[in-house]
Amino acid sequence: MEDKKKSEYMPNEIILLKLGETALKGQNKRSFENRLMHSIRTRLGSENFKVYAMQSTIYVEPKKESDLDEAMEKLKKLFGVVYLMKAAVCPKDENEIAKTAIAYLGDELKKAESFAVKCKRADKSFHLNSPELSSFVGGEILKSGVCRKVSLTEPDFSVELEIRDRAAFVHSAPIKGAGGLPVGTAGAAISLLSGGIDSPVSSYMMAKRGLKIIPLHFFSFPYTSEMAKEKVIRLAEIVAEYSDSKELLIVPFTKIQEAIKLKTPDAFGTILTRRFMMRIAERVALMYKAKGIVTGENLGQVASQTLEAMAAIQEVIKMPVLQPLCGMDKAEIVATAREIGSFETSILPYEDCCTVFTPKKPKTRPRLGEVRDAEAPLLDQMEELINEAIKNIERVRLK
Numbered sequence: 001m002e003d004k005k006k007s008e009y010m011p012n013e014i015i016l017l018k019l020g021e022t023a024l025k026g027q028n029k030r031s032f033e034n035r036l037m038h039s040i041r042t043r044l045g046s047e048n049f050k051v052y053a054m055q056s057t058i059y060v061e062p063k064k065e066s067d068l069d070e071a072m073e074k075l076k077k078l079f080g081v082v083y084l085m086k087a088a089v090c091p092k093d094e095n096e097i098a099k100t101a102i103a104y105l106g107d108e109l110k111k112a113e114s115f116a117v118k119c120k121r122a123d124k125s126f127h128l129n130s131p132e133l134s135s136f137v138g139g140e141i142l143k144s145g146v147c148r149k150v151s152l153t154e155p156d157f158s159v160e161l162e163i164r165d166r167a168a169f170v171h172s173a174p175i176k177g178a179g180g181l182p183v184g185t186a187g188a189a190i191s192l193l194s195g196g197i198d199s200p201v202s203s204y205m206m207a208k209r210g211l212k213i214i215p216l217h218f219f220s221f222p223y224t225s226e227m228a229k230e231k232v233i234r235l236a237e238i239v240a241e242y243s244d245s246k247e248l249l250i251v252p253f254t255k256i257q258e259a260i261k262l263k264t265p266d267a268f269g270t271i272l273t274r275r276f277m278m279r280i281a282e283r284v285a286l287m288y289k290a291k292g293i294v295t296g297e298n299l300g301q302v303a304s305q306t307l308e309a310m311a312a313i314q315e316v317i318k319m320p321v322l323q324p325l326c327g328m329d330k331a332e333i334v335a336t337a338r339e340i341g342s343f344e345t346s347i348l349p350y351e352d353c354c355t356v357f358t359p360k361k362p363k364t365r366p367r368l369g370e371v372r373d374a375e376a377p378l379l380d381q382m383e384e385l386i387n388e389a390i391k392n393i394e395r396v397r398l399k
Contacts, residue, residue, distance in 0.1 A: 004302070009261065012089060013068060014059060014062070014086070014087055015056035015061075015072065015075065015087070016059060016062050016162075016169060017036075017040075017060065017083075017177070018081065018083040018174065018207060019033070019056050019080065019082060020081070020177075021079070021080075021180070022106065022183055029387055031185070032080070032182055033058070035053045035055045035078045036078070036182040037058060037180040038184075039078060039080075039244055040060060040075065040245060043074045043078065044071050044075075047063070048062065048063060048066050048382065049061060049062055049063060050063055052163070052250075052355040053100055054166075055122050057164075067327065072175070075252075076175065076178065077241050078182075079178050079182060079183055079208050080178075080182035080185075080210075081178060082177050082179055084174065084242060085171040085175060087162070088104040088170045089168070089169060090168050090169075091167065092123065092138070093194055093261075094133060094136050095134075095140075097135070097137060098141070098166070100168075101141065101161070102115075102144050104170055105159055105172060108145050108157055109141065109146040111155060112150060112155070112156035114150060114154075114156050114157070115138075115141065115147045115150060115157045115158070116155035117134040117135075117137050117158075117159045118160045118380070119134045119137075119161040120133075120160075120161070120162045120163070121357060121365050122135070123163045123164055125237070126163045127245045128319060133161060136145070138150055141309075141331075143331065145362060148279070157172065157311070158172060160172065160173065161319065178208065178242065179261060180209060180210065181209055183207055183242075183244050184212045186211045187207055187291045188212035188213075188214060188291065189214065189294050190214050190216050190282075190284055190285040190291040190292075191206065191213045191214065191215050191239075191293075192218075192294065193236055193239070193346075194214055194218050194296065195232050195235065195346065195350060197297055197334060197342075198333055198335065199235075200238060200342040201325060201327050201333050201337050201342070202238060202294055202322075202324050203215060203225060203239045203294060204241060204243070204340050204342075205324040206294045206324055209217050209245075211292075211294070212243070212244070213239060213241075213243035213245050213246045213294070214245065214247075214249065214290055216248075216249045216251065216280075217229075217236070217248060217249070217251065217252075218239075218251045218280075219232075219251065219394075220254045220257050221252070224256075226348045227379030228351060229250065229349050231350045232248070232250075233248055234345050234399075235342055235345055238341050239342070240339065240398045240399075245281070245398055246397070246398060247397050248282060248395075248398055250393065250394040250396060251266070251284075251309055251390070253276075255385060255388065256264030256386075258380065260272050260378065261327045263378055264375065264377060265372050265374050267363040268363055268366065268370075268374040270358060271309055271362075271371055271374075272374060273364060275315075275375065276386070278293065278314065278316050279316050279386055280386055280390060281391055282317040282319050283390060284390065285319060291319065292319050292320045292321070292322055293322070294319070294321075294323075295322070297322055298312060298326060301367075306365055308364075308366055308367070309363075309364065309366060310323075312368055315368065315371075351378070
């Protein structure tokens with residue numbers, strides 16, 4: 001009997017996570033839930049919280065005294081979650097539910113001019129239906145005096161009840177989550193991360209579609225400073241808050257850029273630089289069993305982002321290149337950067353390798369033949385340059 005009581009134990013307060021697209025995945029739903037729960041345990045610590053799924057809801061139950069507000073802040077950035085809320089747990093009895101609502105939400109109810117009670121009854125065996133339970137709990141709240149006006153159309157505050165298999169849950173209106181799909185359900189990709197505004201946003205957007213992001217940065221010391229590197233590390237850490245990335249890969253790129261500058265026509269410098277980046281990114285992707293490359297190109301924004309230039313750059317690899325920003329204008333990209341918290345870091349005045357070696361008059365609509373001709377002087381040392389760069393990659397553990 002004692003063991004049964006322990007197994008049925010529910011905490012006084014819990015976090016509920018509501019799923020979006022994951023709940024619609026049919027036979028694959030369980031694998032998506034498992035991936036999401038793995039991310040939750042990674043973020044919060046499996047020693048602090050018990051995490052399990054029932055009825056298209058993820059339950060995050062504290063094992064010991066834990067900071068639920070801090071946990072909520074971390075879970076707000078978790079892809080795969082549409083809504084989340086802290087909830088009080090109580091027995092499935094209308095009187096207990098009403099007492100819990102008054103005690104748990106009383107402070108907010110006192111501040112409200114009006115309230116409404118909403119109920120979802122997942123356990124259809126409960127003897128009151130949703131309107132009946134809402135009416136009963138609303139009446140008890142009015143009797144208590146914590147709020148004296150009901151408004152079913154435009155309430156200042158919403159008391160929400162859920163009757164589920166194990167218990168009843170009482171909470172206020174849900175908080176909007178990050179949406180999207182759990183990170184890792186779409187595989188992995190290398191994401192080219194510069195120090196600008198665009199690439200952190202592109203990484204974020206592809207993580208939202210379930211990609212595990214492996215950030216890769218090209219660093220040309222001494223042309224780019226240690227401050228520029230620290231800036232990119234910080235950007236990678238911001239992206240990691242959404243993507244669960246564990247490390248930033250930093251490729252030493254100085255010799256390659258010097259060779260391009262010395263041996264090829266200046267107008268083709270940016271395109272040839274990007275071709276080298278693609279070759280290296282693809283080989284690193286194979287090392288990490290990643291299936292694609294993410295870039296921050298925005299169609300027509302700069303010289304290397306015309307269709308002709310993109311075709312010339314991507315010609316050197318076979319992997320798919322994902323460019324989620326191509327259809328966005330700059331204002332939309334900046335708005336997203338502000339939303340995810342990367343904008344202020346991105347605009348710090350530390351140049352990356354792409355800006356330092358920018359040609360004065362870059363080729364905007366190159367023909368593939370002339371690109372290959374421009375690159376020809378580098379063919380004899382290309383493999384050596386690429387292999388040396390990959391061999392000396394620096395791996396920075398992200399906080």
